[in-house]
Amino acid sequence: xxxxxxxxxxxxxxxxxxxxxxxxxxxxxVMTNLLVMIVFGFIDSQELRDGGTLFQKMDWRTFAAVxxxxxxxxxxxxLYKILALSGGGRVVAEALGGQLIPQxxxxxxxxxxxxxxxxxxxxxxxxxxxxxxxxxxPGINAFAAGFSPRDAVIGVTRGAIDNLSRDQLxxxxxxxxxxxxxxxxxxxxxxxxxxNGILILGILGYYLLYSASFSRGRRSSGQGAAAMLxxxxxxxxxxxxxxxxxxxxxxxxxxxxxxxxxxSAVQFTRNxxxxxxxxxxxxxxxxxxxxxxxxxxxxxxxxxxxxxxxxIQGLSATHPPLAERILRIDPHWDGKFDSxxxxxxxxxxxxxxxxxxxxxxTAAGELAAVAAGAAVAHVMTxxxxxxNPREETIDYARSLLSELPAAIRxxxxxxxxxxxxxxxxVLDGGQEVRARQLKQLQDHADVGVYALARQLMQETGRxxxxxxxxxxxxxxxxxxxxxxxxxxxxxxxxxxxxxxxSSVDLLEWSLQKILFSHxxxxxxxxxxxxxxxxNLGQIRKEVELVLSVVAHAGAEIQSDMEQxxxxxxxxxxxxxxKLLGKDQIKVSDLDLALGKLEQLxxxxxxxxxxxxAASIWHxxxxxxxxxxxxRAFASVLDCPMPPAIP
Numbered sequence: 005x006x007x008x009x010x011x012x013x014x015x016x017x018x019x020x021x022x023x024x025x026x027x028x029x030x031x032x033x034v035m036t037n038l039l040v041m042i043v044f045g046f047i048d049s050q051e052l053r054d055g056g057t058l059f060q061k062m063d064w065r066t067f068a069a070v071x072x073x074x075x076x077x078x079x080x081x082x083l084y085k086i087l088a089l090s091g092g093g094r095v096v097a098e099a100l101g102g103q104l105i106p107q108x109x110x111x112x113x114x115x116x117x118x119x120x121x122x123x124x125x126x127x128x129x130x131x132x133x134x135x136x137x138x139x140x141x142p143g144i145n146a147f148a149a150g151f152s153p154r155d156a157v158i159g160v161t162r163g164a165i166d167n168l169s170r171d172q173l174x175x176x177x178x179x180x181x182x183x184x185x186x187x188x189x190x191x192x193x194x195x196x197x198x199x200n201g202i203l204i205l206g207i208l209g210y211y212l213l214y215s216a217s218f219s220r221g222r223r224s225s226g227q228g229a230a231a232m233l234x235x236x237x238x239x240x241x242x243x244x245x246x247x248x249x250x251x252x253x254x255x256x257x258x259x260x261x262x263x264x265x266x267x268s269a270v271q272f273t274r275n276x277x278x279x280x281x282x283x284x285x286x287x288x289x290x291x292x293x294x295x296x297x298x299x300x301x302x303x304x305x306x307x308x309x310x311x312x313x314x315x316i317q318g319l320s321a322t323h324p325p326l327a328e329r330i331l332r333i334d335p336h337w338d339g340k341f342d343s344x345x346x347x348x349x350x351x352x353x354x355x356x357x358x359x360x361x362x363x364x365x366t367a368a369g370e371l372a373a374v375a376a377g378a379a380v381a382h383v384m385t386x387x388x389x390x391x392n393p394r395e396e397t398i399d400y401a402r403s404l405l406s407e408l409p410a411a412i413r414x415x416x417x418x419x420x421x422x423x424x425x426x427x428x429x430v431l432d433g434g435q436e437v438r439a440r441q442l443k444q445l446q447d448h449a450d451v452g453v454y455a456l457a458r459q460l461m462q463e464t465g466r467x468x469x470x471x472x473x474x475x476x477x478x479x480x481x482x483x484x485x486x487x488x489x490x491x492x493x494x495x496x497x498x499x500x501x502x503x504x505x506s507s508v509d510l511l512e513w514s515l516q517k518i519l520f521s522h523x524x525x526x527x528x529x530x531x532x533x534x535x536x537x538x539n540l541g542q543i544r545k546e547v548e549l550v551l552s553v554v555a556h557a558g559a560e561i562q563s564d565m566e567q568x569x570x571x572x573x574x575x576x577x578x579x580x581x582k583l584l585g586k587d588q589i590k591v592s593d594l595d596l597a598l599g600k601l602e603q604l605x606x607x608x609x610x611x612x613x614x615x616x617a618a619s620i621w622h623x624x625x626x627x628x629x630x631x632x633x634x635r636a637f638a639s640v641l642d643c644p645m646p647p648a649i650p
Contacts, residue, residue, distance in 0.1 A: 017488055024256060028249040032205060032242060033074045037239040040070050056564050077208065082201030090154030090529070093148070094134070096193070096306070098299045102159045104134030107417030107482050113165045119405070120174050122478055124181050124272070126392040126401035129473075129635055130290065130644035131182070131480030131522050133158050137165065144168065144282065146308040148180040149230050150189045152642050155527040163291060168282055175278030176308055179606050182268035182454050184307075185644065192306040195257060199250040199302065206243010212236035246428045250489065251322075258305040258322040267327055274395035282332040283309070287341030318438040371393050390613070390645050398644045404474050404647070409463050416475055422482035423449070423494050424456035425475060426519065428464040430512055431457075439503045444500055450490060469511065469628040470647065473635060476518060483519070491527045495520065510557055510629050514636035515593060517598075521640045536603040540576055540612060543604075546597035547576070547612065550637065552584040553594060554619045558630045564623070572619035576611060588621060598640050609641050 026545050049488045089095055097104075105114050118135060125132035133148075133156040141161035151157035156277075158180050168176065183189055199276070213236035269279045285307055286293045293309035304312045305322040405413070415421025427445060432438045445454040486494065496520070502512045524530060540547050555568040569583040605611065616637060631647075638645035 019203050024253045025202070028202050028246070028253065029075065029078050030074035031249065032246060033071045033076065033201065034204065035068050035242050035245060036074050037070045039235065039242065040066065043234045058365040074205070074588055077204055078201040081154055081204030082197050083199035086197035089197060090524070093150030093157035093189070094434060096149035096303060097136040097157050097159045098160065098429055099299045100138055100303065101140055102138050105137055106133045108414065116170060117160060117165055117173060120170065120177050122405060123401045124177055125397040125477050126174070126404060126474045127646055128185070128644050129638065129646045131477045134481045134484060135160065137162060138297070141295055141297070142311070143294040144286045144289065145293045145295055145311055146176050146180055147303065147306045148189050149184045149193065149306060151193060152182055152190065153644060154522045154642070156184050156189060161295070164213065167285060167289060170276040171275060172285060174273055175275065176282050178272040179279060179308060179353065181272065182265040182385065185620045186264070195254065195305060196302055199253065202246040202250050203243060203454065205239050206246055209236050209239025209243050233436070254305040254322045259324055262323050262329070263332060266333060269332060272393055273398065276333045277292060280330055281342065283326055283330050283344040288343040349495060390643050393646045398645065400451050404471065406416060407472060408475070412463050413478065415460060416479040417482055417484045419485050420452055421456060422479035423453045424460055425464065425479055426498065427453070427457040427501060427514060428461040429472060430498065431465070432505050441504050444497060445502070448493065448497055450493060460553060469632065470509065472515060473518065473632060474647070476515060482520060488527055491523065510633050514632045517636050518639045533602050535605040538605045540606050540608055541578055543600055544578065544581065546600050547578070548581050549589065549593060549597045550586060550601065550612070551615060551619060553589060554616050554630070554633065555583060556586055556589070557633050558620055558627055568619040568622050571622035572615040575615040575618045593641055598637070602641060604641070613641070
């Protein structure tokens, strides 16, 4: 199942979640009505035993009132939790006691984790998500949380960082990236919100029990207090039933997705021993994968492994048994779990040395040819890897990181340096325009950023185009740490720097669009985008504009542009599409068009991106501008596209 099919599957799972939620609410309504009828004397035990009599003597007005009341309480509980989670993955991580790992951390284990995350991010074509450590958790576990790659975070327990080798950690992170790409994170957050509504009746019961106990203590009530006490106890029991239903819903939605994420992790890394070794290690240490934080139960379905012990564990477990997961990855497993040993640290050091040696030798040999021959990248191969990067892409990402000048790489990992790096990437080659750009930064950039940008501009000026988006991917977590005012200043400066030469080239536009599409969602709390269009014919003008931009980007002769445009139109199967002239294309119109194209459903996005790729690849060559433009389109559409490898 590819990325777009997985996204479409999540939409169907959301429908399943709604159906299960409705069934659970109906069951809670029936139980609450029976409780109210019995407690307040509307029916007696004999009528309860006699179903026909119960039906005839039911007070339907009371039934309707209680039903509406329960529905309102459940809906309010769900909406409250959904609103509380609107901040994205960061809210979940902090609720579990997570602490953001600084991008410039000097802790060797944390540095190892961030390197693995950055490699996976660059290989996947998505900005590196912020990483949180659950410092008080000795168990081995992890999670990914967020509504989309734009607000995603990854959380990892201290036990995972301390006890897993680099290969094992990479397997766990690849598993979590799979959840990010497949839309599982969004489903997980929706599940948290929905289940909070189901559990709210039990919470209401605890409040009523407290109130009833307080009233009895003051001796100010008789039968009323007794009835309230009985109602409170009954609601608590119903709350336990809600917990049971919630566990079943989690199990129904979660278990199969864990198998799929395990398989994706093996496919990403081509190393089954990585994720299998992590699972074996969980079974071999005393703390296992347990999460001690009291907020863990409501997030249990989002963890890498079973984080809490559930009621009637076999039915409500959110994850398959460890042994079953291991055997699917390693059919020859002997059934023995791994205990912690010191050899892992030695092996990590050896692997790090091997990686560095490999990267240097590759950079001196094969990747030197890559830099010279980037114009012939095989775009269609990269298209196939959207949401599904391969081992060679991860190796390529690792080598890109190793080749980056240390000054740029280190600066991109902290907020001041990240702004300076991005500014320096868009500085003009002409002296006059660059002088005006530097004056803009001197007058309006935050303290220290201007001076650092001047220091870095020679290094960034020598960077090959293939490094531009990876540098932006590395800088993204640091940029997300800015305050709102700092981000507004950064955003305004970047726009002015790009517009200062009175033209916006496509490489500048691509960089700006990727940065703003991810950062605006965090700082301005944009409303989620609903998928409205399944037929590209519904938005023909926007499709024409995007395909025209791609055709113009790769050709200068009119006949070549027409051939590129025709190749794209043929893939879409739409007749009557017209190639727009350059004078008909405006950047502002392109921004508006992409805003509408974001509302495409997953399979329609796939068709559009394949049409763009066909336009680029029609002459069996691809310029760096074309490749980066396609990756920008893919990023805006929330379809992370890996870098194209020759």
